[in-house]
Amino acid sequence: xxxxATVSQVRATDPAKLLAVATALTDLSAAREAVVSIxxxxxxxxxxxxxxxxxxxxxxxxxxxxxxxxxxxxxxDVRLIAALAAFDDLDTTRAAALTTAVTRLRDLIARPAGGxxxxx
Numbered sequence: 001x002x003x004x005a006t007v008s009q010v011r012a013t014d015p016a017k018l019l020a021v022a023t024a025l026t027d028l029s030a031a032r033e034a035v036v037s038i039x040x041x042x043x044x045x046x047x048x049x050x051x052x053x054x055x056x057x058x059x060x061x062x063x064x065x066x067x068x069x070x071x072x073x074x075x076x077d078v079r080l081i082a083a084l085a086a087f088d089d090l091d092t093t094r095a096a097a098l099t100t101a102v103t104r105l106r107d108l109i110a111r112p113a114g115g116x117x118x119x120x
Contacts, residue, residue: 020097020100020101021097021098021101023094023097024090024094024097024098025098027090027094028087028090028091028094031083031086031087031090031091032087034083034086034087035080035083035084035087038076038079038080038083039080041076042055042073042076042080045069045072045073045076046058046069047069047072047073047076049076049080052084053077053080053081053083053084054077054080054081055073055074055076055077055080056073057069057070057072057073
C-alpha cells in the first residue's frame with residue numbers, strides 16, 4: 001500500500017487551492033445544469049438538438065405554426081450555444097485550479113513528511 005498524507009499535511013494545503021477546487025466544481029456543475037436544462041426544454045418542445053448545440057424546429061406542416069416553431073428553435077439555439085460556450089470557458093479556466101490541487105495532493109501522498117497516517 002502507498003503512503004498516505006498526514007492530517008497536518010492535508011490541513012496545511014493552501015486553503016485558497018482547496019477553495020478553488022470547490023469553486024471550480026460548483027461552477028462547472030451549475031454550467032452543466034444550464035446546458036442540460038436548455039436542451040431538455042428544447043426537446044420537450046419537440047425540437048431536435050444536435051451535439052454541437054444547434055437546435056432545429058420540428059416539421060409542423062402549417063406555415064404559420066412552422067414560423068412559430070422556427071422562432072422558438074432559434075431562441076433555444078442561441079441560448080444553448082451561449083451556455084455551451086460558457087461551459088467550455090469554465091472548463092478551460094477551472095482545469096488549472098483542479099490540476100494544481102490534484103498535483104499538491106499527489107505530492108502529499110507520494111512524500112508524506114510525517115510518515116504514514118495509518119501508523120499513528
